[in-house]
Amino acid sequence: MGSILDGKAYADRILAEVKVGVEARLAKGRRAPCLAVVLVGEDPASQVYVRGKVKACAETGITSLEHKVPATTSQAELEALIDRLNGDPGVDGILVQLPLPKGLDAKAALHRISPAKDVDGFHPMNQGLLFQGLPALRPCTPSAVMRMLELHGVSLKGQRAVVLGRSEIVGKPMALMLLEQHATVTIAHSRTSDLPAVCREADLLVAAVGRPGMVEGSWIKPGAVVIDVGINRVEDLALGERIFAAEPRKLETLKAKGAVLCGDVRFGEAMQVASAVTPVPGGVGPLTIAGLMRNTLQASEALG
Numbered sequence: 001m002g003s004i005l006d007g008k009a010y011a012d013r014i015l016a017e018v019k020v021g022v023e024a025r026l027a028k029g030r031r032a033p034c035l036a037v038v039l040v041g042e043d044p045a046s047q048v049y050v051r052g053k054v055k056a057c058a059e060t061g062i063t064s065l066e067h068k069v070p071a072t073t074s075q076a077e078l079e080a081l082i083d084r085l086n087g088d089p090g091v092d093g094i095l096v097q098l099p100l101p102k103g104l105d106a107k108a109a110l111h112r113i114s115p116a117k118d119v120d121g122f123h124p125m126n127q128g129l130l131f132q133g134l135p136a137l138r139p140c141t142p143s144a145v146m147r148m149l150e151l152h153g154v155s156l157k158g159q160r161a162v163v164l165g166r167s168e169i170v171g172k173p174m175a176l177m178l179l180e181q182h183a184t185v186t187i188a189h190s191r192t193s194d195l196p197a198v199c200r201e202a203d204l205l206v207a208a209v210g211r212p213g214m215v216e217g218s219w220i221k222p223g224a225v226v227i228d229v230g231i232n233r234v235e236d237l238a239l240g241e242r243i244f245a246a247e248p249r250k251l252e253t254l255k256a257k258g259a260v261l262c263g264d265v266r267f268g269e270a271m272q273v274a275s276a277v278t279p280v281p282g283g284v285g286p287l288t289i290a291g292l293m294r295n296t297l298q299a300s301e302a303l304g
């Protein structure tokens, strides 16, 4: 039986490290780091994510500024707001909460953010620096996963790592960071043939796909470490009965509440094969927020 890789506990450790960094800044007479969060529209899930980020700011001593603008905001208005925040010397980090309402170009908005304030690490400049192994603001999810692996004592040198998913925000940067730490990395995606066999080669398996319970226990190499980035809401009982066969509590919640959150990995099955598995929720989600706080501190240090 594997152990639960408690992302929340590791996130708390990272937040504590950030708090120490913020206090050290204040002790030198410098102001607290400041994160500006831009929320366009009223998407309920985005509101929850923004609340979580603002709460983490408060816990670490980072100042947060919320800019809530209506869903009717035009691209030009959104970019004007980003320009204003780019030019504001009191702002160290800018985060535009995704997804944006229909009609807005998320990529253009993200590319408008000054690379020095790009705490999500999505700007091509920061992604290029990561590609070259140079210091940069790196995407929060993979960089916080790396810190958790380090704190957990996972040695990556010479290990086979498989990253499921090739997005610019998770899969690709995750693969680069694992490569940097000397893992032998395979990136798998929707066109990969024989995905189960590819996954079974992994000493470290990172799933960032967005398909509930796609990774079955039989896809996992015995003793592997499994990081489940996916966050999926399941409402379909037939699907739940299939993917939660080894996780009766999830199935009960689905039946009782009509919906339940889960990852890309069948957690109950994975726990029977792997050495450690991150749960969903309570795994990579809190780590991502901790990574954002770390990036905000890093941006403020670089900006002076």
Ligand code: NDP
Pocket (backbone or CB within 6 Å): 141, 164, 165, 166, 167, 168, 169, 170, 171, 188, 189, 190, 191, 195, 208, 209, 210, 211, 229, 230, 231, 232, 284, 285, 286, 288, 289
């Ligand atoms: P994207 O949709 O951008 O990318 C998904 C990737 O999965 C793509 O590369 C796609 O392949 C691949 N994929 C999709 N279907 C399959 C399949 N059937 N078999 C193999 N590969 C497949 O998603 P993100 O990277 O943005 O996010 C992935 C998941 O992680 C989502 O559930 C998201 O909610 C979650 N997430 C969680 C975070 C957290 O803090 N915990 C942070 C960010 C994301 P292809 O390129 O070929 O289409």
